[in-house]
Amino acid sequence: MRASSAAPLVFVLAVMATGALAQDAVEKEVGSCLECHGEPDFTTQLDSGETVSLTVDKKMILASVHGKGLRCTDCHAGMGEIPHPERKVKDASEFHAGFRDTCKPCHFDKYALSLDGVHAKQLAKGNEAAPGCVDCHGSHDVSPSSEPRTRISDTCAACHPDVADTYMNSVHGKALAEGNPDVPVCIDCHRAHDISDPRVTSWLVKTPELCARCHTDEAKMKKYGLSTNVVQSYLSDFHGVTARTSRARGVDTQGGARVTALCIDCHGVHDITATDAANSPVLRANLVKTCRKCHPTASESFPDAWLSHYEPSLEKAPLVYGVKVFYVVFIPFIIGGLVLQVMLHLWRVVVNR
Amino acid sequence: MKETFVRFSLRQRVEHTLVMSLFIILAVTGFPQKFSDAGWARGVLRLMGGVEIARGLHRFAGIAFAMLAVGHLGTAIVLVATGKSRLSMIPGRKDFADAIKTLRYYLGASDEQASFDRFDYRQKFEYWGIIMGGLLMVATGLILYFPLIVTRLFPGVVIPLAKVAHSNEGLMAFLVVLTWHIYNAHLNPDVFPFDFTIFTGKISRHRMETEHPLELQRLTGDAPPREDPKKGA
Numbered sequence: 001m002r003a004s005s006a007a008p009l010v011f012v013l014a015v016m017a018t019g020a021l022a023q024d025a026v027e028k029e030v031g032s033c034l035e036c037h038g039e040p041d042f043t044t045q046l047d048s049g050e051t052v053s054l055t056v057d058k059k060m061i062l063a064s065v066h067g068k069g070l071r072c073t074d075c076h077a078g079m080g081e082i083p084h085p086e087r088k089v090k091d092a093s094e095f096h097a098g099f100r101d102t103c104k105p106c107h108f109d110k111y112a113l114s115l116d117g118v119h120a121k122q123l124a125k126g127n128e129a130a131p132g133c134v135d136c137h138g139s140h141d142v143s144p145s146s147e148p149r150t151r152i153s154d155t156c157a158a159c160h161p162d163v164a165d166t167y168m169n170s171v172h173g174k175a176l177a178e179g180n181p182d183v184p185v186c187i188d189c190h191r192a193h194d195i196s197d198p199r200v201t202s203w204l205v206k207t208p209e210l211c212a213r214c215h216t217d218e219a220k221m222k223k224y225g226l227s228t229n230v231v232q233s234y235l236s237d238f239h240g241v242t243a244r245t246s247r248a249r250g251v252d253t254q255g256g257a258r259v260t261a262l263c264i265d266c267h268g269v270h271d272i273t274a275t276d277a278a279n280s281p282v283l284r285a286n287l288v289k290t291c292r293k294c295h296p297t298a299s300e301s302f303p304d305a306w307l308s309h310y311e312p313s314l315e316k317a318p319l320v321y322g323v324k325v326f327y328v329v330f331i332p333f334i335i336g337g338l339v340l341q342v343m344l345h346l347w348r349v350v351v352n353r
Numbered sequence: 354m355k356e357t358f359v360r361f362s363l364r365q366r367v368e369h370t371l372v373m374s375l376f377i378i379l380a381v382t383g384f385p386q387k388f389s390d391a392g393w394a395r396g397v398l399r400l401m402g403g404v405e406i407a408r409g410l411h412r413f414a415g416i417a418f419a420m421l422a423v424g425h426l427g428t429a430i431v432l433v434a435t436g437k438s439r440l441s442m443i444p445g446r447k448d449f450a451d452a453i454k455t456l457r458y459y460l461g462a463s464d465e466q467a468s469f470d471r472f473d474y475r476q477k478f479e480y481w482g483i484i485m486g487g488l489l490m491v492a493t494g495l496i497l498y499f500p501l502i503v504t505r506l507f508p509g510v511v512i513p514l515a516k517v518a519h520s521n522e523g524l525m526a527f528l529v530v531l532t533w534h535i536y537n538a539h540l541n542p543d544v545f546p547f548d549f550t551i552f553t554g555k556i557s558r559h560r561m562e563t564e565h566p567l568e569l570q571r572l573t574g575d576a577p578p579r580e581d582p583k584k585g586a
Contacts, residue, residue: 235389235390236389236390238516241386241389241404242404242405244389244395245385245386245389245394245395245398245399245403245404246403246404246405247402247403247404247405247406248403249403295501297501298501298504299501299504299505301504301505301507301508301509302500302501302504302509303509304504304508304509304510305500305504305509305510305511305512305513306509307513312513312517317510317513319510319514320510320513320514320517323514323517323518323521324517324521327517327518327521327522327524327525330525331521331524331525331528334525334529335525335528335529335532338529338532338533339532341456341459342532342533342536344456344459344460345459345541346542347459348458348459348460348461349542351461
């Protein structure tokens with residue numbers, strides 16, 4: 001009992017002491033390792049005949065987030081001995097794979113999340129090109145991955161250039177380039193570590209919930225003069241009811257079978273535009289074309305079946321509003337009258353007795 | 354031996370059972386769609402295996418309801434035209450007088466009770482409520498079922514119009530059944546706990562005397578029995 005209550009204090013002291021000592025130790029160790037690894041053409045040849053570079057840039061590593069706290073051997077365990085113990089590495093891909101779990105001991109939370117991610121699943125399937133930690137974060141040059149924010153989409157763009165291009169031309173991407181802090185970057189929708197496969201039906205059908213995170217945020221939407229009713233009005237209409245209660249929510253089939261029109265089906269995904277842009281697929285002039293993506297026989301008046309996220313009112317859809325109001329009055333009138341008659345009858349029965 | 358009269362034919366009893374079953378299916382599959390915001394509605398839809406299944410059942414029951422309505426109205430027209438049925442459901446001036454008389458009786462303003470023929474004004478009200486409401490539900494339901502065809506002939510706004518009407522009319526029908534019909538067929542002290550007439554087709558002489566004296570008189574030629582109003586229903 002006593003030992004465990006003292007443990008946090010001991011831990012904190014230990015960390016503080018390490019912190020103070022670390023600086024020297026890091027500089028010292030980096031210095032000694034770099035006597036060899038600082039050489040510009042320091043390489044080794046693998047069994048496959050491939051040559052891999054073992055050169056490390058001193059300035060780069062000291063400028064990285066780990067430059068002030070980690071020693072070389074914290075990541076390169078077992079390399080403290082000189083000469084290094086001999087290792088059998090077949091080829092370059094195996095050489096790099098050897099570092100996949102390097103970050104795990106310190107960043108276990110992120111590591112665990114990444115195991116649920118689409119990249120780890122690709123790797124498990126044998127796709128060696130699937131990125132691990134260092135492919136996104138860098139290795140000796142690790143620096144805060146979201147500073148500046150545009151760096152996030154640049155990171156994804158390295159492997160996903162087409163979709164990144166499309167995104168950068170969207171209303172969100174253009175605003176990001178201008179330094180807007182509110183627009184979503186890749187990871188706001190796709191997440192950073194536990195990235196879901198966006199082609200899986202059960203994930204797709206839940207995407208309105210992603211859009212809702214920002215588009216129901218009163219303060220955020222007010223800045224841009226956007227309505228926060230867009231999600232509720234969608235959810236209460238035919239497509240939205242389907243999205244929210246479809247059997248597909250539990251179906252993990254790949255291939256992205258379309259269940260119903262989701263936000264992205266009308267507004268676009270990575271190519272989303274402002275709703276009043278000339279090329280916007282939801283502009284009334286372009287809307288029939290958009291409807292016809294799913295309803296090929298839609299007539300010119302079909303899009304008017306959708307009240308464009310507006311609640312019926314005297315200005316918007318007065319007829320629909322009128323019928324709504326009629327029932328608001330009529331239902332209580334009828335039911336009230338009938339209940340009143342039932343009560344009167346019961347009263348008379350009691351009086352008769 | 355208790356003397357009974359045949360009040361409903363087999364066809365009428367089957368019709369009632371079908372309407373009742375379809376009404377329940379339509380309500381169970383319809384309201385979770387209307388109230389899909391609510392947790393209970395999503396629970397019901399999940400139990401059914403998703404909104405797709407609920408919609409399938411709802412449309413199937415709706416088509417069956419529509420065919421039943423067409424069959425009923427067609428049969429009624431033929432029976433009346435061939436003189437095999439009287440126009441006993443058509444409301445007339447007497448029904449309004451009966452309603453006022455009954456309300457005065459309930460309020461204690463008068464001890465005189467209305468004497469009814471085959472159907473009293475409450476039964477006519479409920480019948481025409483189902484007919485008119487049912488036709489509205491069938492029409493709006495078909496509009497919602499086939500929006501692409503409908504918008505080729507009519508402006509797009511008919512779709513949200515049909516939706517508001519269908520959804521509210523359905524709610525009203527459900528509430529009427531919940532209050533009015535459940536009272537008249539079950540909770541009313543005269544029939545509590547269950548009026549079996551619509552299932553057996555038979556009604557007792559006593560109930561004919563109190564509830565449908567004019568019909569009884571027509572059937573038997575008897576003069577309606579003078580009842581002590583204080584004892585009657």
